[in-house]
Every structure is written in C-alpha cells, then in structure tokens.
Amino acid sequence: MSPNLFERQTLRARNGLAYLAGTSEPRIATTPRDLVWQLDKARLWRYRNPDGPRHRPPVLIVHSLVSKSYILDLLPGNSMVAFMVQEGFDVFLLDWMAADPADAENTLETYVDHYIPAAMAAVAEESGEGEQTVIGYCFAGILTLLLAAAHPELPVRNLITLTTPCDYTEMGFMSRMFLEGRLDPDDVIDDTGLVPAAAMDEGFQALKPTDRIVQQVNLWQNLWNDQWVEGFQAMNRWARDQVAFPGAAFRQTVDVLIRRNALCAGVVPYGRGEVRLADVTCPYLNVYCEQDTIVPARSSEPLTCLVGSPDASELRLQSGHVGLVAGRQAAKVARPQIADWIRARSEDRPGSAA
Amino acid sequence: MSTPLWRTAFDLVERPVAAASESWLQSDTFMDVAAVGFKVQRRMRAQSRQALEAWLGLFELPTRRDVSDLVNQVAALERQVRELRAQRDAEQPNGATPASRRRRPAQGTRSKR
Numbered sequence: 001m002s003p004n005l006f007e008r009q010t011l012r013a014r015n016g017l018a019y020l021a022g023t024s025e026p027r028i029a030t031t032p033r034d035l036v037w038q039l040d041k042a043r044l045w046r047y048r049n050p051d052g053p054r055h056r057p058p059v060l061i062v063h064s065l066v067s068k069s070y071i072l073d074l075l076p077g078n079s080m081v082a083f084m085v086q087e088g089f090d091v092f093l094l095d096w097m098a099a100d101p102a103d104a105e106n107t108l109e110t111y112v113d114h115y116i117p118a119a120m121a122a123v124a125e126e127s128g129e130g131e132q133t134v135i136g137y138c139f140a141g142i143l144t145l146l147l148a149a150a151h152p153e154l155p156v157r158n159l160i161t162l163t164t165p166c167d168y169t170e171m172g173f174m175s176r177m178f179l180e181g182r183l184d185p186d187d188v189i190d191d192t193g194l195v196p197a198a199a200m201d202e203g204f205q206a207l208k209p210t211d212r213i214v215q216q217v218n219l220w221q222n223l224w225n226d227q228w229v230e231g232f233q234a235m236n237r238w239a240r241d242q243v244a245f246p247g248a249a250f251r252q253t254v255d256v257l258i259r260r261n262a263l264c265a266g267v268v269p270y271g272r273g274e275v276r277l278a279d280v281t282c283p284y285l286n287v288y289c290e291q292d293t294i295v296p297a298r299s300s301e302p303l304t305c306l307v308g309s310p311d312a313s314e315l316r317l318q319s320g321h322v323g324l325v326a327g328r329q330a331a332k333v334a335r336p337q338i339a340d341w342i343r344a345r346s347e348d349r350p351g352s353a354a
Numbered sequence: 355m356s357t358p359l360w361r362t363a364f365d366l367v368e369r370p371v372a373a374a375s376e377s378w379l380q381s382d383t384f385m386d387v388a389a390v391g392f393k394v395q396r397r398m399r400a401q402s403r404q405a406l407e408a409w410l411g412l413f414e415l416p417t418r419r420d421v422s423d424l425v426n427q428v429a430a431l432e433r434q435v436r437e438l439r440a441q442r443d444a445e446q447p448n449g450a451t452p453a454s455r456r457r458r459p460a461q462g463t464r465s466k467r
Contacts, residue, residue, distance in 0.1 A: 066371055100429070100431035101425050101426060101428075101429035102428075102429040102433055102436075105362070105428065105433060114440075172380065173379055173380060173385070176380070176385060177385060177388070177389060180385070182385055182386065182388075182389035183389050183392065183393075187392065187393060187396065191419075191422040191426070192422060192425055192426060192429065193429075206379060208372070208376065209372070209375045209376065209379060210368060210371060210372040210375060213368070214372075215366075217361070217364055221358065221361055234379060276442075
C-alpha cells in the first residue's frame, strides 16, 4: 500500500538527509564471483552457480571499453548476470578495468587478436567446454563482431551484440564533432595518450543537456521510495563513473568507424588487411533500443543484415541504453528474451534438471 | 498513483526545452562554436600551464610536464614488459599453458562476494 502524504514527507526527509550525507550508498555488484584469469588489465570473472549450470556452452560477456562493468550486476534483483546465472547459464564476464597510460597504445586489434582470444581460452579451460556464447555490450559489440569475422577458428557458438553502434552517421553530437572534422582525435587525447574520463562524461552529457535537471526532479518526486532511491543512486553513480579510453583505439574509432563509417559498409580495415562482417556466420542476435540516446536504434539496426549468418535476428526494445541491462524493462522483456534466444541455441547439460 | 501537479507543470516546460536544446545541439552552428570553444579552452589551459611551469622552473620545482613524462616512461616500460611476456608465452611449446596468461589467483586471494 502506498504511504499517505504525511508518511511520504517523513520518508522524503529521512532519505533526503541520508542522500545528502552520502550515508545510503547502495551495495553494487554483489553477485558472488571468482576471478579466474587475468592478463594486464583484463580480468575474467566467473559467477558462481550453487546448483551448477544447466546449459552449455558457457556465456562470455565482454564488457565495453567506455564504462564500468558493474552496470551488468547493478543491484540484487536488478542484475543481468544474476538473471543469467539463475537461468542456468555458466556466466563469465571479461572486464577491462579502467585504462591507464600503459594501455594508451592499445588498438582494436590488441583487444580482438590478443585479449579476447586469450580470455576465451581461459573460459574453455575453466568450464571444460569448447564452444562459447559471446555477448558484446555496447562498444564491445564491435570487438566481438570483429572477433567473429577475423577469427573463424575461435569457437564462437552464438554471438549477441547489445546496443552496438554500426552506422556512425546516426550517432549524434559526439560522432558528428569528429565526422565533419571539427575535432581531431588529438584534440581530446591528453599527455598520457588517453581520452580522459571527464571528456567521455562531457560527451555523454551533451547528448541530453537537460538530463541532469530531470534526474534531480525525478529524485525529488520519488525520494520517499527507498527502493527507487537505491536504484537511482546505483544508476547515477554508474553514469558518472566513466573510464578513460585508450588513445590509439580512439584514433582508429574516429578514422575507421566514424569517418569512413566502415562497419556500415560491412568491410572494416583491420591490421594489415580488412575484415568483412559477412564472414560472421554463427547464429547472431542484434539487440537495440528505441529510446537509446547514446547508440540510437537507427545506428544499430543495419548490423542484422550485414552479418553473413543464416540465423541472424534482432530484438528491438522500448527502452534506453542502460534500460536494456538494468531496470524494469530489462527484467520484464530484455533479459528473458535474450535468455530464451541463447537457450534455443544451447544444449542441456547431461544430468541437469532443465 | 497520479502525477503531482507540480510535476505535470515541470514536464510541460521541460519537454519543449529539452527538444529545442537537443536540436540546437545538433545544429552546425552550435557544433562549430563548441569545437572552437573547446580548442580555445585547450590552448588557454596549455598556455597558462606553460607560464606556471616557467615559474616553477625558476625554483627548480617539478612541473606537471615532468610528472607526465615520468608517467609516460613508466607506461612505456610496462608495455615493454607486456611485449616480452607475450613473446615468451608465444615461445612456449604447444599445449603448455603460458604462465603469465594463467594467473589464476591463489585460493586465499580469490574474490569472494
């Protein structure tokens, strides 16, 4: 039952004071997990499943380079990885941690040819399974597409990209600043060779200039609701918690992905040659969101037709960029549909009660 | 629960303002101004830093540039270590698990949450 006006004001005062004092920080990323492999900054986490996984192959989630991975395990009851574990999948998360100057010269090839294959080998060794379902979130969707196209020898059983940009002419303010030559990559890369986290944050803020005010108004309206405030704080913390981006990978992103719009053409200059998205032949799911202001649906849409997989499908959701992995829409629609898609392309483990 | 009146009023004002500001942000004029502003700000910051560094140099105090140089040197060393480790791993006989790639933490140090 909803509290009456007086109770609501009391709760609002209590929660407001706790919020201002910073004493009510939510506990994020609480799903039990073990660090099973690491190389340089890359970390591979395996989430514990008390009953053991019911499906095979294991699921490897590759996190984006532009944000922190706890968005995938935000809060108890609002966690993508916890949901996948409950659904009986053996879930691994490849996390890049925050880039530092030693990572400044990392290119897209560094991640696609070096780190991800090494992590996949570690997943195979840890799980005892050869094949894997690979999920790329946001920018990592590009990395996983390049991986599947450039490395047909790797055991990618299924590939899912979540809110992954493809057509950079549709990417709005940030992309257009570079697309039309107003800014060059070196204008935003600092002395240590990284795009600073603050620059990333400013870029994202510019996409929706009134967002901060609206967030504060939403907070005031729902301040009496403990659960809402907890979710708001966790989400708000993540949204402001940007990470630096390696300068070399950023130069490539601007030159190849933004200015040449190579993904949209289906042929991406890569290493000394090129990769073709048509060479992605495994089952593929392209998930994108109608209300996404960071990666608009129009930008992600073309991927479904560009891959060469005979089993390519898409999931178009009525949510925003973050709402896909955390939030009500994620819990009711996105996660169950993604889990169903994977389950249909997986097998039950012998001896498991499916 | 119905939307409070003050919220309805706020939304009535905010929605057109947000729409207008988002389309203004996407305009060529705004982007040109933003790019010039960004470059001017960057240049002014660099010049003020240079002036400050000149003063600090008079007293032989370390400057931000010195710190950046040191950070970059350490980063370059770390990259060299990574390359050497990768070379060593590549030279391992087939089937052997490269030690640096299998850095599974000891049981006691595993993150348990």
